[in-house]
Amino acid sequence: MRYISTRNEDISVSPSQAIIQGISRDGGLFVPLNTPKISLEELKDLNYKDLAFEIMSKFFTDFEERELRECIKKAYDDKFDTELIAPLVKLGEDYCLELYHGPTLAFKDMALSILPYLLKQSLKINGENKEVVILTATSGDTGKAALEGFAKVDGIKIIVFFPEEGVSKIQKLQMRTQEGENTYVVGINGNFDDAQGGVKAIFNDKEFVEFLNKNNYILSSANSINIGRLIPQVVYYFYSYLLLVKDNKIQLGDKINFAVPTGNFGNILAAYYAKKMGLPINKLICASNENKVLTDFFDTGIYDKRRELILTSSPSMDILISSNLERLLYHLDEEKEKLTALCMEQLSDVGFYKIDKDILGDFYAGYSSEEEVADTIKKVYKRFNYLLDTHTAVAYNVSEKYKKEYKEEDIETIIVSTASPYKFPASVASSIGLDIRDRDEFELIDILSKETNIAIPKAIKNLKEKKIIHNHNCNKEDMRRMIEKFLKVGGNND
Ligand SMILES: *Cc1c(COP(=O)(O)O)cnc(C)c1O
DSSP: OOOETTEEEEEOOHHHHHHHSSSOTSOOOOSSOOOOOHHHHHHHHHHHHHHHHHHHHHHOTTTTTTHHHHHHHHHSSSSSSSTTTSSSETTTEEEEEEEOSSSTTTTTHHTTTHHHHHHHHHHTHHHHHHHHEEEEOSSSSSHHHHHHHHHHHHHHEEEEEEEEEOOOOHHHHHHOOOOOOEEEEEEEEOOOHHHHHHHHHHHHHHHHHHHHHHTTEEEEEEEESHHHHHHHHHHHHHHHHHHHHHHHOOOOOOOEEEEEOOOHHHHHOOOOOOOOHHOEEEEEEEESOOHHHHHHHHHHHHOOOOOOOOOSGGGGOSSOOOTTHHHHHHHHOOTTTTHHHHHHHHHHHSSEOOOGGGGGGGEEEEOOOOOHHHHHHHHHHHHSSOOOOOHHHHHHHHHHHHHHHHOOOOOOOOEEEOOOOOGGGHHHHHHTOOOTTTTOOHHHHHHHHHHOOOOOHHHHHHHHHOOOEEEEEEEOGGGGHHHHHHHTTOOOOO
């Protein structure tokens, strides 16, 4: 298996090299040259780890079987609070795939618990001796999940930039209290696109990258642009489908829908890969919050980032530039990289691009207003005594809109649940009518659990006692200087 750049098919690397580099040197993203097909029949009775092996081994072909199995074993162990890893819960007519049972209570753990092991193995395969520096921009959940995954992994340092405006208090605290000598956390004065844009610019800054190489460092990324994050996410789409088969809710081969709350288009792109591999998916329901660039794109073919970013109750989806959409463009278009490169150039130069929307048929897109998110949380709680987090509520609501429009009575829908409701206690508590005035988030967590009888996850309970370790803050222009400071290179070692 080779990986090529979305912007230039002549750039081709091995799986382990794609994992190390994170992003292609021309600014494109690595995509698998062809999609491996898989027979569902063979996968039917596998547990999460064995299924993960069957799927990942098709993409990471330069890993030895023993090595890849070892990575999987270390990733999906008892840091998840259920042996199922990703349990499926029935909610009325629908199912909720809970991807938040890992150490940071968000679905990012599904991939970031394995990426460090994949990366270490990739370095070994390539005989790479330089120290790796993981640079990550986060809208809240990636940062903590990456810190948790990479903390104390020797030979790797991790630097996380998060937007001061636009992550929840719990998320901020989770990051600022991260332990591990090899971890660095910086608040950026700005929003997520500022943080992500800054990190992307650093990756594209040949001079700076060269300078770090000379100092024996190589840069890599833990963002969902890394193929080492995307592929592990394909697994749970197969897994949840097969759980429905095992439970006799569907027959092998029946088509189902997935509703995915979407920001950077990583999670739903993994579902699209699952479909390309042979998973019978009817529609991929792409759910956005009020930052509905993707909804508009799927409706019109025009991707237009020229709008204000709105800070919503689902901060991990407050994004105007959905990086992984570039991969979808690449896969959909016959002209391949020519169109993708052109679109990305236009997006960067004038802020928008247009494609023929008829090629987007695998997807349905919709968005939820803040009011609809709150109403959805309340309604689902009343009806099923089940708490949705704000992101999952977006997907639930959009999936309802889809069903109203399409009325496909015999097609099951899985709603992908991406975070624990306790990660966003203020929004969730106020949605179900609790008084949140003058209460901090920890008080709200207690109130919420008393009211609902839903257990507080351990990772949140422990947070209160933790010490703040990281206090750094900077403007987006100063990100390079912060990196130099942490790595003790260049003229700014103060
Ligand atoms: C990151 C995140 C999302 C969005 O996922 P993408 O892969 O960026 O589309 C949704 N919900 C939560 C809780 C997240 O952390």
